[in-house]
Amino acid sequence: MSNPLKLDDIDRALIVATQGGLPFVARPYQVIGEQVGIAGDEVMRRLQALLESGIIRRIGAVPNHYAIGWTANGMTVWDVADERIDELGARVGALEFVTHCYRRPRALPDWPYNLFAMVHGASRMEVTEKAAEIAALLGSNSRASEVLFSTRILKKTGLRI
Amino acid sequence: MPELDAVDQQIIDKLQGDFPLCERPYAAAAERLGIGEDELLARLQRLLDARVLTRFGPMVQIERMGGAFVLAALAAPEARYDEVTALVNALPQVAHNYRREHALNMWFVLATETPQGIAEAISRIERDTGLPVFAFPKEKEYFVEMKLAARI
Numbered sequence: 153m154s155n156p157l158k159l160d161d162i163d164r165a166l167i168v169a170t171q172g173g174l175p176f177v178a179r180p181y182q183v184i185g186e187q188v189g190i191a192g193d194e195v196m197r198r199l200q201a202l203l204e205s206g207i208i209r210r211i212g213a214v215p216n217h218y219a220i221g222w223t224a225n226g227m228t229v230w231d232v233a234d235e236r237i238d239e240l241g242a243r244v245g246a247l248e249f250v251t252h253c254y255r256r257p258r259a260l261p262d263w264p265y266n267l268f269a270m271v272h273g274a275s276r277m278e279v280t281e282k283a284a285e286i287a288a289l290l291g292s293n294s295r296a297s298e299v300l301f302s303t304r305i306l307k308k309t310g311l312r313i
Numbered sequence: 314m315p316e317l318d319a320v321d322q323q324i325i326d327k328l329q330g331d332f333p334l335c336e337r338p339y340a341a342a343a344e345r346l347g348i349g350e351d352e353l354l355a356r357l358q359r360l361l362d363a364r365v366l367t368r369f370g371p372m373v374q375i376e377r378m379g380g381a382f383v384l385a386a387l388a389a390p391e392a393r394y395d396e397v398t399a400l401v402n403a404l405p406q407v408a409h410n411y412r413r414e415h416a417l418n419m420w421f422v423l424a425t426e427t428p429q430g431i432a433e434a435i436s437r438i439e440r441d442t443g444l445p446v447f448a449f450p451k452e453k454e455y456f457v458e459m460k461l462a463a464r465i
Contacts, residue, residue, distance in 0.1 A: 159378050173361075173370040176354045178337055196334040199371065207377045210330035211370060213357075219365040220317070220325055221464035227413065227420070238453065245456025255453040256384065263417070263447065268384075274464055298415070306410035307402045308367045311375055311382075311424040 159207070162190060164313070166198055167207075171312055174211075218305065222272040226279040226299040228286055229265035231258070236293050237267060243289060244269050249282045264296055276301060317365065320348060322463040324356055325365070380426040382408075384449045385435065386417040387442070394418070400441045406434040417447065 159167075165188045174180045181199070182192035202208040217225065232240055237255055244267065245253035252270040269286060273279040283299050317325070323346050333341040343353035360366045375382050389397040401407055401421055410421035423434050435446045
């Protein structure tokens with residue numbers, strides 16, 4: 153990963169002012185600028201720079217995926233040999249239905265899984281079928297696996313600094 | 314599930330990124346969708362009120378500014394589930410939290426401005442709940458692209 157980027161106080165104030173969402177007014181950047189003490193044009197310039205640096209991943213709508221029809225969400229977890237995981241993780245991440253795919257540490261003995269792939273679907277059956285595709289891809293390289301279905305969003309505010 | 318019409322679906326599908334950086338961004342986005350600025354603003358407010366959208370704005374990657382973002386889990390006894398949920402959710406460092414079907418039945422993401430903030434948040438949760446927290450920091454990211462189209 154590249155080195156973290158240094159934010160100045162104004163960038164930080166901009167993130168604090170917008171992390172709960174943009175105001176629904178005709179000129180939102182001007183309103184934010186008034187809160188932060190800079191012009192609307194500078195708000196736009198700084199947001200553009202934050203996007204280019206990757207500090208802001210994107211600007212837009214964050215849907216509640218349950219409310220838009222993706223009612224089944226399974227965190228699929230796999231125990232993959234350490235020497236093969238990077239190659240296989242990249243292939244699992246490339247499957248079109250996988251929205252997040254990470255290598256994470258095991259917590260032995262209770263938790264032998266080191267590959268996490270999030271799968272969304274309109275039904276549990278759809279998620280189960282997709283998990284089976286991952287299982288087929290991994291074959292004997294996966295020594296154990298589980299699908300953890302989510303049954304409720306307990307909190308989803310996003311980041312707050 | 315809230316009723317969504319074709320325009321709502323377009324808003325959800327087309328506005329998950331690339332929101333314009335210009336003086337009147339809602340007017341520019343509305344034009345791309347073939348509706349008026351006022352209608353887009355009213356619909357966004359309605360989608361937010363109906364909790365179809367959880368937020369509308371920038372998504373920050375805290376790691377790029379020196380912070381940390383860590384997945385963690387705990388096993389909450391069923392009888393204490395609501396109480397433990399309230400204790401965990403009370404921390405502003407908890408960005409989201411999901412109930413999952415597993416012995417580890419609560420999975421949450423901690424986001425902090427410094428890496429040591431994660432350890433502090435975990436100790437706080439362990440102290441408040443009396444339950445051990447398992448942390449699963451990412452060691453490698455193979456793919457992230459959370460843009461789901463509305464399928465109604």
